[in-house]
Structures are given as C-alpha cells and as structure tokens.
Amino acid sequence: MRNKEIAKILYEISYYLKTGEIDFKPYVYNRAAIGVEGLEEDIENTYKKGGIKALENVPGVGKSIAEKIEEYLKTGKIKYYEDLKKKMPFNMAELIAVEGLGPKKAKILWQKLGVKNLRTLEIMARNGKIRNLPGFGLKTEKNILEGIAFLKRDRGRFLLGEIMPIVNEVLEKLNKLKWAEKVSPAGSVRRMKETIGDVDILVVSKDPKKVMDFFVSLPGVAKVWGKGATKASLRMRDGFDMDLRVVPERSYGSALQYFTGSKEHNIATRSIAIEKGLKLNEYGVFRGAKLIAGKTEEDVYRAIGLPFIPPEIREDQGEIEAAINGKLPEIIDQKDIKGDLHCHSDWDGGTNSIEKIAKAAMDMGYEYVGIADHTKFLKIERGLDEKKLERRNKEIDKLNSKLEAQGLNFKVLKGCEANILNDGSLDIENETLKNLDFVIAGVHSSFKMQKGEMTARLIKAMQNPNVDIISHPTGRIIQHRDEYQIDFDRILKVAKETRTVLEINSYPERLDLKDSNIKKAKEAGVKMAVNTDTHEISQLNFMKYGISQARRGWAEKKDIINAWPLKELLDSLKK
C-alpha cells in the first residue's frame, strides 16, 4: 500500500507551493493528497488496472497530478517535487511540525538564517537570532523553542494509527506463509500504545530460515539491519523499524508474554514467579530446571497463579494487584459497541451522505449512528446554522422512516458538534439544540487560554442542559500540540454532577481522553463515549483505536454509553 507515501509527497508539494504567491494551487495539491490518502484501494493497484485514466478518477486528482503519480510509480521520483526541494533545500515537514511555524516562516528562516532542520532551528533560536527577523519577535522565538521541546519528547515514535495498517498487511502475509505456524504482534503494538517506537513480531516455525528470507524481502523494506537464525531486524520505507523473532512452539506463550511487556509489568510478573519458587523468562516458567509452562500465555499466567491479563493493561499500574485479588476489570471489547455517536456528514465538511454513513454503520454491525455535524462557528468545515440544521433533521427523519419501512432495526440519531466559545456559551441557539437527540460540544478555538479560564469555559458548557457529550475534552494532538490547560479533577466533578459524558475520540492523532484520564474518569463515575469523529466512512474503522485506548484506561461496558442498547443510551442523556 503506497497511498500514504504518495499522499505525503502531495502534501509536501502543497507546502512548498504555499511559500509562493500562487493562489489555489497549493489547495489543489492538498485536496489531491486527501483524495489519495482516503482511497481504500492500493493506488498502485488502481494504476495497474486502469492506467492513468483510473488515477484521474481519484478525488482531487486531475490530468497533471495523475501524470506525477504515474511518474512516481514508474521511477520512484517526481521531477516537479525534486525541483521544488532543490529550490528550497530545507526539511519542510520537520520545520512545519513545530506549532506556529508554517511554510512561509520556514522559508524565511532558511533564506535569512540557513535553517534546514530542527537542529539548526534550535541553534538559531537558542542564540537569539530569530527574534530580529522581520515578522518574527521574542515571543515567536520562545514559542519555537517550546515547540521543538515538545516534538523532541517522543521523537522517533510513530502513531499507532499510522503503523497499524502496515503491520496488519505484514501479519497477513506472514499468516499465509505455510512455514509460519503462529504469528502475533508483540511489544507496544500489541499493547496498542498510542505511539510506537518499533514493531515486534513473533512467529512459530519449524523452518525459521524460510520465514526470515521472506521477511527481509517484503515489499516496503528499505534496509536490513541484521538477519540471523532466529531474529531479523529491518527498517521500513515508512521510517520505522521492525523486528521478527522465531520461537519454538513450546515457548511461544512465554516469549509472547516476555516480548509484549511492558518492561515494568514483566519485572512484576517475574518477582511473583520468584516468590513462588519459580523462574519466568522468555523460554518458559521453570521449577528448577523443569519447564512447567510456556506454550500459551494463559499457561504462563496460570503457572504463576494469575488469570490472563489483557495486553493493553500490562503496565504495572495496578493490574497485578487486581489480578491477584480477582478484581481484574472486564474491559470493553469492540464487539460491545452498538453505535458511533460522532460522524460528520456532507451537510458540513464531511464527505459522505447520511444514508451512506448509515449503511456503513450497519455494515459495522451497529444498531445506531449519531450524525454530529459541525455548527456555524467553524466556517472552514461548513458548520451548519439553525435553519440548515433543521433541514438536515428533516432528512434524517425521512431516512429513519425509510429504514423502518424496509424492516431494518437501525436508527440514525440527530446530533451536532457545537463549538464552545471563549465564554463557555455555544455558537448555536438552545432552542435548536432541544430538537436534537443528542448534543456534542467541543473546543475548536483559543487553545492557549489560562487554566482557570479554560476550566470555567468547559464547566459552563457542561452546565448547559442541552450538552450531552464533550468532544476531545483535552484538545491534544499527539506529537503536535499539548493538552490545553484545564483542572481535570474539577472537570470530572462537574461532569459527574451534570451527567455530562466525556468523549474518547478515536482519531489516531487525538485519542483524547488518553488512557490515564479514562481511568480517572471511570473512578470518578463519569460516563464516556468512544467516538470516531468520522469525516469519511473509512474512518469508522478508527473505532478500534478508541476502543484500545478505552481498554488501556480499564473502561468497562458500563462506563461506555455507546456500548449500551439504544433505549438505555437515550434514557441516560440529560433530557
């Protein structure tokens, strides 16, 4: 699958073009990038089947961009892009990842100070060179340094949602291999951490060499770091490393337990083994020299007197104690989810019609789907005003009648995602909100408010009797923007009092609430909803990332309102 790779280049061309004076052209490349990225089929396949004409059918791609994609698929290069890079030889993607820096400022930094990457940017900022540039100042310099510090914190890590599709492709291929008897991801991928350093894969095989040969020759491999009898390590074209280990059947469970981690969890499980006079390592559980368990993880945990602990909560954050005391939570599973309450339709900035979203949600096995279009403050997302929202409601009513007439037990819920303005009021009339099945409210502006103000802003929104759910409650964008300043304990208290639900947003770069906040919310008795924030129906699949996050936060079915049947869900809302 090379869609992401090509989309990345198109985005980058768009950034380079933004440094110039030409209107609209950057926007066009941006649209084409989105089109390629959102494509379900592998674009290489599209091209093989239908040639350049098929490429032109990709949304946002016309003749000229189709030719460039063809050039890339054929030669691995796009001359137009290479020329832009030659003209502006600085690491665009790296520089504009700094919050507050865009293409134009990046270009100025390169022209005036020779800034090429984060490293030289940091040197210039530290030496006070940036404050004197035209259009820059002391504050910008300070913001740049803060932005760099933020990026550095988890540099070299990748978003789970970015890596997972590639890993799944590899797993699928390994699974089809006849020499691979068992295949499983391990490490942070298996624990579904929000960011991943490198990918670990475990395989049981009687013919490790064949598996290794296959592994290092996978498409998408950029470099092989090493290849031995039981372990191979490589770098993928997408920039992350992948390790594969082959283990014998008898120690598959213990190896999986060992390589899944976390390190802290393993230290704790090993000391429990020691207390019981046993030894636990990647080869098995031993009494003296005798192997007593190792084939499956269940066997391993049982041998040291514990029930199976789900990978997502293996962080030594209380799961061991809970397991010992028989108090492990029955954490939520994707199959528990009965609907998705945060989907954007083509009434606002979304891509698909409400009917198409409903069909896709039915295919997911859901009983209901909530349409939560943006309201009017968000102009770029074509937010709806009161009148338009009423018209949209009528369309949903009509669709529901149609579904009922077809004998389908599925319901489309009328909702919106209103904007919480700086004073905590909403950008849409309460009278209009009363006509909806549910109301989501979220912060989409002024993220840098003081803690007290921001907390008050959210509290006022939660106190609105029409607001049922707060979307992406802390506003973080992973690896890009920190959470905004809020007193989370107070937010939880008010959420509990006002029966306001907090969202677990499944977007890979959001995953907001994060795991530790989910745990806090659960302990405070605050209910949550796992939503995808879908803007295009393929994103309904983001649900798995939100669910993993919920699992990492120990959430159970009773904590997650969209794991409840429709009637129970509707009864639980404020009105």
Added chain:
DNA sequence: GCCGTTTTCGGCCCGACTGTTTTCAGTCG
C-alpha cells in the same frame, strides 16, 4: 491545477487568533 444541476472558464479558501506590527501576514482548524 481541479471541477462542473454554476459544465470548458471562472470559481475555488473562511475567519479567528497571534504576534507582529501600527494595519497586517501567517497559522490554524
């Protein structure tokens, strides 16, 4: 450079906010 119940040219990408300025450019959602 793409697209078309506005159809082969002329629209498209809006407005708040920040930090720089002293009227505005750049960034962000």
